[in-house]
Amino acid sequence: MKTNLYEYLAGNEYPGRGLSIGKTPDGKKSVIAYFIMGRSTNSRNRVFDPIDGGIRTKAADPSKMTDPHLIIYNPVLTLDGTTIVTNGDQTNTIYDFLAANRHPGYNFEAALATRTFEDDKPNWTPRISGVLDMRSGGYKISILKSCDGNADSVQRFTFDYPAPPAGEGHFISTYKCNGNPIPSFEGEPLRVAIDEEDPNEYAGKLWEALNEDNKVSLFVRAVDLSNGSYEDVIMNKYQAVEG
Numbered sequence: 001m002k003t004n005l006y007e008y009l010a011g012n013e014y015p016g017r018g019l020s021i022g023k024t025p026d027g028k029k030s031v032i033a034y035f036i037m038g039r040s041t042n043s044r045n046r047v048f049d050p051i052d053g054g055i056r057t058k059a060a061d062p063s064k065m066t067d068p069h070l071i072i073y074n075p076v077l078t079l080d081g082t083t084i085v086t087n088g089d090q091t092n093t094i095y096d097f098l099a100a101n102r103h104p105g106y107n108f109e110a111a112l113a114t115r116t117f118e119d120d121k122p123n124w125t126p127r128i129s130g131v132l133d134m135r136s137g138g139y140k141i142s143i144l145k146s147c148d149g150n151a152d153s154v155q156r157f158t159f160d161y162p163a164p165p166a167g168e169g170h171f172i173s174t175y176k177c178n179g180n181p182i183p184s185f186e187g188e189p190l191r192v193a194i195d196e197e198d199p200n201e202y203a204g205k206l207w208e209a210l211n212e213d214n215k216v217s218l219f220v221r222a223v224d225l226s227n228g229s230y231e232d233v234i235m236n237k238y239q240a241v242e243g
Helices: 005-010 090-099 108-112 199-209
Strands: 018-023 029-037 046-051 054-059 076-079 082-086 127-133 139-147 150-161 168-173 190-193 215-224 230-236
Touching: 005 190, 005 199, 018 082, 018 127, 018 139, 029 082, 029 127, 029 199, 046 215, 046 230, 076 090, 082 090, 090 108, 090 127, 108 127, 108 139, 108 150, 127 168, 139 168, 199 215, 199 230
Parallel strands: none
Antiparallel strands: 018 029, 018 168, 029 215, 046 054, 054 076, 076 082, 082 127, 127 139, 139 150, 168 190, 215 230
16 A cells, blocks of 8 residues: 555654655656755754755855764765665765676665664664666665664665556655654655656645654655656755855
């Protein structure tokens, strides 16, 4: 059964960072969504900023940034016909491995085998990652997490969706819900309905569903599978302060 993602997010105060990949109802486009949330002032002091082929996070107000560790990175990068989306600097790890794919074994899974969950004790926040083939619409989603908060035991899961049907996708987030420590996401990515073909409409519905206090930024990309062209939408809660 497909989950209504808007209702799921509206009922979850703090899923942390989340990503969804799937196909539009007409099957002509793939759509990616990635959002960040924050509980601390430092985590909330961010915006998504467009770069060539993707986005980066940057401080909304650089004078208020106290620790860039784990919160400043490139969430989205594009390499040839692949979009890479993650919740950390493993975006660049995956990019580098895919760029070196002339060597056997240099792929999505191999890249993530070199990484582990974040070092933010006691949460040990999972690393969530996805790659989309911008020609076929097939995608993979990964989560690297601790075993029930055990800092010495990493678990790596990859889910492969090579032929997704129209009108649905899969969603994963760093956390199951709010808490202290915050519980990691559990189980397979949620099978979710995708009901919009317009990326602006899709972004608007997702943004509205996210918790008003904790949401920070949202990115949506719609990829035309006939030619690989794409349209990006960025929504930021906070205004960047220009230096």
